Amino acid sequence: MKGKRIKIELKSAQATFDFGELLGKYLVAGDIVALIGDLGAGKTQLAKGLARGLGVPEEYYITSPTYTIINEYPGTTPFYHFDLYRVEEGSDLEDIGYEEYFNGRGVAVIEWAEKMVHLLPEDRMEIHIVHLGEGIRGMEVIGFGDHFEGIVDALTHLF
Numbered sequence: 001m002k003g004k005r006i007k008i009e010l011k012s013a014q015a016t017f018d019f020g021e022l023l024g025k026y027l028v029a030g031d032i033v034a035l036i037g038d039l040g041a042g043k044t045q046l047a048k049g050l051a052r053g054l055g056v057p058e059e060y061y062i063t064s065p066t067y068t069i070i071n072e073y074p075g076t077t078p079f080y081h082f083d084l085y086r087v088e089e090g091s092d093l094e095d096i097g098y099e100e101y102f103n104g105r106g107v108a109v110i111e112w113a114e115k116m117v118h119l120l121p122e123d124r125m126e127i128h129i130v131h132l133g134e135g136i137r138g139m140e141v142i143g144f145g146d147h148f149e150g151i152v153d154a155l156t157h158l159f
């Protein structure tokens with residue numbers, strides 16, 4: 001699938017949070033956001049902004065769900081935060097019951113999503129994050145499928 005893409009530069013951790021918050025406002029229940037980037041790239045920082053954009057109340061502190069794999073937060077739209085860092089490549093992810101979250105009433109945001117790329121639905125948003133320098137991150141946001149391509153179009157008018 002081809003998809004639509006946009007590249008943006010986030011010049012601070014706050015800018016990444018703000019971008020996440022903005023993007024979160026475009027997401028609806030059942031959406032999948034796959035985050036791909038090295039250790040310290042800013043995946044969790046972006047997830048924190050996404051959570052805010054989805055209306056997760058401020059008193060919830062979003063941390064990587066390293067040991068639990070999935071954390072669930074209530075929001076205007078519920079937020080399902082996956083972190084697959086400790087999941088072995090090719091291991092049996094069916095066991096964690098991920099499908100229930102993908103077809104659920106919330107938005108699934110997945111750190112280290114490349115570990116389950118074979119299980120991701122075709123329609124999804126992918127965000128590839130790279131270090132560009134001290135405090136600066138580059139993000140390539142790719143929308144697959146009409147809904148996510150529409151979001152990328154909207155972003156194109158804003159950045």
Ligand SMILES: Nc1ncnc2c1ncn2[C@@H]1O[C@H](COP(=O)(O)OP(=O)(O)OP(=O)(O)O)[C@@H](O)[C@H]1O
Pocket residue numbers: 010011012013014015016037038039040041042043044045046064085111134135136137
């Ligand atoms: N422009 C930026 N965008 C995002 N984070 C930034 C930026 N500049 C600096 N940072 C810092 O980089 C760190 C990113 O950490 P974060 O936990 O979000 O990364 P991660 O990709 O989730 O890493 P891990 O793979 O360990 O889960 C934070 O300390 C954050 O403050």
Ligand SMILES: [Mg+2]
Pocket residue numbers: 043044045064083111
């Ligand atoms: Mg993280």
